[in-house]
Amino acid sequence: MSSFPFILQVNKGHCQLELKYTGQSLEFDIPDAEESKQSASCLPCGPTPSGLRSIKTVEILNITIEQEHSLIISACTSRHGPKKEAGLELFEFQIKDRALATEWQFNVLVHVYKGLKRGRHFKVLVNPFGGQGHAKRIWEHTAEPLFKAAACTYDLTYTTHRYHAKEIAKDLDIKAYDAIVSVSGDGVLHEVINGLMERPDAIVAHKLPLGAIPGGSGNALSFSLLGEDHGSHVGNAVLGIIKGRAMPVDLCSVTQGDNRFFSFVLQSFGLIADVDLGSEHLRWMGEARFTVSALSKLMSQVTYPCELAYIPEETSIEKIRTQYNERRRQPVVWADQTHDELDGNHPTIVDRYGRVTDPIKESDGWIVEKDHFATVVGAKLPWISKGSVSHPAAQPNDGLVDLLVFPKGLGRVAGLKIMVGVETGEHVYNEKVRYMKVKAFRVTPQERTGYVSMDGEHTPYVPYQVEAHRELISVLSIEGRYARSMKE
Numbered sequence: 301m302s303s304f305p306f307i308l309q310v311n312k313g314h315c316q317l318e319l320k321y322t323g324q325s326l327e328f329d330i331p332d333a334e335e336s337k338q339s340a341s342c343l344p345c346g347p348t349p350s351g352l353r354s355i356k357t358v359e360i361l362n363i364t365i366e367q368e369h370s371l372i373i374s375a376c377t378s379r380h381g382p383k384k385e386a387g388l389e390l391f392e393f394q395i396k397d398r399a400l401a402t403e404w405q406f407n408v409l410v411h412v413y414k415g416l417k418r419g420r421h422f423k424v425l426v427n428p429f430g431g432q433g434h435a436k437r438i439w440e441h442t443a444e445p446l447f448k449a450a451a452c453t454y455d456l457t458y459t460t461h462r463y464h465a466k467e468i469a470k471d472l473d474i475k476a477y478d479a480i481v482s483v484s485g486d487g488v489l490h491e492v493i494n495g496l497m498e499r500p501d502a503i504v505a506h507k508l509p510l511g512a513i514p515g516g517s518g519n520a521l522s523f524s525l526l527g528e529d530h531g532s533h534v535g536n537a538v539l540g541i542i543k544g545r546a547m548p549v550d551l552c553s554v555t556q557g558d559n560r561f562f563s564f565v566l567q568s569f570g571l572i573a574d575v576d577l578g579s580e581h582l583r584w585m586g587e588a589r590f591t592v593s594a595l596s597k598l599m600s601q602v603t604y605p606c607e608l609a610y611i612p613e614e615t616s617i618e619k620i621r622t623q624y625n626e627r628r629r630q631p632v633v634w635a636d637q638t639h640d641e642l643d644g645n646h647p648t649i650v651d652r653y654g655r656v657t658d659p660i661k662e663s664d665g666w667i668v669e670k671d672h673f674a675t676v677v678g679a680k681l682p683w684i685s686k687g688s689v690s691h692p693a694a695q696p697n698d699g700l701v702d703l704l705v706f707p708k709g710l711g712r713v714a715g716l717k718i719m720v721g722v723e724t725g726e727h728v729y730n731e732k733v734r735y736m737k738v739k740a741f742r743v744t745p746q747e748r749t750g751y752v753s754m755d756g757e758h759t760p761y762v763p764y765q766v767e768a769h770r771e772l773i774s775v776l777s778i779e780g781r782y783a784r785s786m787k788e
């Protein structure tokens with residue numbers, strides 16, 4: 301069985317049928333009045349209808365032979381439509397010749413997992429407090445059955461307090477795992493990354509891939525990987541963790557006072573920080589809390605005095621868009637094909653543009669503006685939550701931070717237009733909005749109180765400086781890039 305298609309004759313009830321694996325998909329014709337075996341814990345779905353089925357290679361999780369003559373195919377399929385959540389489907393057939401079936405099973409699985417490890421082992425962190433408190437249910441009902449079906453194994457911890465995820469990442473036996481997976485929002489991954497980066501062996505630890513299962517209210521990474529339609533779909537996220545490869549992703553260092561930490565989503569000041577952190581009391585609303593809170597903040601037209609300094613790389617939105625499209629045409633590069641900033645010669649990450657407490661070096665090309673702003677937000681991800689493509693040109697690994705600035709005096713009408721634009725990322729073309737690619741930026745608040753949010757986590761309202769470092773972490777992804785967030 302050396303060339304496609306790989307064919308196996310099987311029975312289903314009294315009917316004979318052919319399982320045909322083409323290299324791209326597994327095809328078979330379910331006879332009338334037959335029902336495939338359904339998983340008790342799969343997504344709500346009825347019996348598999350009769351007719352031709354085609355399961356894509358990427359959707360196949362496992363093939364097992366049980367009780368001598370049962371062949372079971374486990375898949376994570378989007379059988380209810382391309383915009384619907386992918387879910388577990390099990391198909392059971394009876395084999396005629398065990399030796400032939402075993403050979404077919406072996407050959408198909410080798411191809412299905414080409415370049416990937418089969419049966420990965422994960423450290424899973426579930427935050428029962430994240431979002432509306434559904435993470436435990438998400439894990440038990442959807443994620444865990446998929447991992448089990450794919451013969452993946454895991455050590456599971458329910459986080460019990462803030463920084464628990466960070467403590468775990470700091471002490472984790474990283475060699476024992478293929479990835480760390482969080483079932484929460486971005487906050488848990490923020491802690492994991494910081495835990496890994498604080499380790500004495502960060503030079504090795506930062507390479508451990510991360511997986512995101514959306515279970516919080518701000519699932520920026522899931523939306524950026526899977527797009528608007530699938531960002532909150534647990535089944536699609538789990539499939540990416542089982543079948544994805546490590547995609548290299550930039551990480552921002554942040555200095556604040558004497559502290560230094562890392563941020564992978566966004567660093568916000570002004571309106572968006574208020575929305576992020578000032579809406580905790582609306583947590584029961586889920587993702588809608590951000591929209592409701594943003595509307596009320598916009599209507600109040602508050603602005604925030606600060607000194608903003610940045611080192612621009614590109615400030616023309618048209619050029620940024622062209623570069624975005626050019627980059628998307630280039631082939632995907634995986635983490636094992638790249639070379640990051642950390643190696644034996646450079647075991648620590650050096651901030652090229654200094655710390656927030658250092659004087660600004662003019663020769664680095666800083667631009668300084670002292671003004672009132674509605675918001676100043678740096679980001680490395682295009683989506684910040686469902687329906688919010690705040691930084692549509694953000695790239696996983698261009699080594700730059702995307703900086704979004706809403707000036708003072710937007711007015712309610714323009715403010716509303718901009719907010720509608722954020723739903724699709726079109727706000728960046730609004731004449732009042734500034735959007736640029738920067739190497740670093742610094743925000744110095746001029747008032748005593750307010751919010752600064754780093755990846756949705758509360759940080760002190762004191763000056764901070766952000767700088768992007770290329771490809772310091774990696775994230776499991778099937779596509780190897782973020783979902784398209786900017787129109788061509």
Ligand code: ADP
Nearest residue numbers: 429430431459460462484485487488516517518
């Ligand atoms: P969300 O998107 O809902 O904000 P996050 O993943 O960002 O979800 O997590 C929110 C916060 O919950 C993080 O600061 C995390 O440290 C904290 N946390 C984790 N476990 C618990 C727990 N058991 N109780 C309270 N907070 C927790």
Ligand code: MG
Nearest residue numbers: 485487518756
């Ligand atoms: Mg959060």
